[in-house]
Amino acid sequence: MSRPFRLMIARRSAEALLKDEGITTLPVDPFALAASRDITIEGKPETHDGVSGMLLRHGNSFGIIYATHIASEGFQRFSVSHELGHYFLEGHIDQLLQTGVHVSHAGFVTADPYELEADHFAAGLLMPETPFRKELENHEPGLATVDALAARCITSRTATAIRYAELSRAAIAVVVSTGGVIDYCFMSDAMKTLPKLLWLRKGTRLPAGTATARLADAPDQVRAGAAVAEEADVRDWLGGTTKAAVSEESVGLGGYGKILTVLSSDVIGREEEDEAEADEDDLIERWTLRFR
Incomplete structure (x- = not known):
């Protein structure tokens, strides 16, 4: 298995x-x-x-x-x-x-x-x-949704963010890092549709020049729970051939010395989703005509 x-x-x-x-x-x-x-x-x-x-x-x-x-x-x-x-x-x-x-x-x-x-x-x-999906659909993609869900479920930011990436229909990538080095990364199915995707591996450095990397260079701010946000090119983080803007939101996790980063986009994966819905609509129409 x-x-x-x-x-x-x-x-x-x-x-x-x-x-x-x-x-x-x-x-x-x-x-x-x-x-x-x-x-x-x-x-x-x-x-x-x-x-x-x-x-x-x-x-x-x-x-x-x-x-x-x-x-x-x-x-x-x-x-x-x-x-x-x-x-x-x-x-x-x-x-x-x-x-x-x-x-x-x-x-x-x-x-x-x-x-x-x-x-x-x-x-x-x-x-x-089921209840988690119902709750997340009340919010726009991003770190604020993680915080709202964490408050609702009484769960940690990191555990909530991972579950969010697993269940969100939006393009989401969750990255946890320590001292400028990646601990792990979870991505939603929509984010995984990026062609020639670069999988972030444990032990690799944060992408240079990103807001998260700059925050990691200030450990006092990380421990103080500082947050940063800016728009980034998804290729800077995940490689691939698709040029698309993503929201990069990062927050220091206090005494842990870790940073939680949420990358989100309402564009990536949308084309594949629309095509799937179109195929489903076409299938329903054809079968409806057959039984009419």
């Missing part, structure tokens, strides 16, 4: 769980869900850092310990949801809890397949597709 398919299954498993629980609105409370399974939850002392959380097992009893050294309710809720992913996803308990304790690094920061599956479970749990 391919990795993308396994990650999709993880997200869908979370959404199926919500359906079984009768949960259809935002925000979703992972603490209440854990309590419904008699899973004990405790915050780890603030002086202890390095991990996002732990899942513990003693006999048939389970517990979750989550990090509190990061003062973000969204991150803490995501960490608890990540541990619930290990609890609910098939094979995780048998593989990860052989010693009774599993230490996690949530937040899309590792390539470990079990951690990634738990991350995507958490995203599906806290930001289920």
Whole structure:
């Protein structure tokens, strides 16, 4: 089974769980869900850092310990949801809890397949597709939408931005970087329509001359949560052969030392979308005539 398919299954498993629980609105409370399974939850002392959380097992009893050294309710809720992913996803308990304790690094920061599956479970749990799409359609593409969705779902900016890129019909690219070096990049399907696309890889430098690169050169501003915005040529970021303007919006993520960048366009991918809608309309018309 391919990795993308396994990650999709993880997200869908979370959404199926919500359906079984009768949960259809935002925000979703992972603490209440854990309590419904008699899973004990405790915050780890603030002086202890390095991990996002732990899942513990003693006999048939389970517990979750989550990090509190990061003062973000969204991150803490995501960490608890990540541990619930290990609890609910098939094979995780048998593989990860052989010693009774599993230490996690949530937040899309590792390539470990079990951690990634738990991350995507958490995203599906806290930001289920149907209500999330409904909410995002009330906003214009860009960083402001990420902030609005994060407030609605009580999730971190980064986790929300990643889910936004996954589900948005607009052309969106989300880039997280540290010290001028890219940590990861997620793109919407519309953005992926760019021909000869250049995939931003982990460990590569930010494109020189961009507003984000200039912000990265001022770490004090990054830690202060400074924000920058300007129009950019999509080729400067993603290469390809299509000249198109994108909105480049970046914000420092405080003590993390990271920058969240959102690239957005309401033009890229629109032609393919219009052609698909035209083909669908043509198909409907032809079949309608046939049955008339």
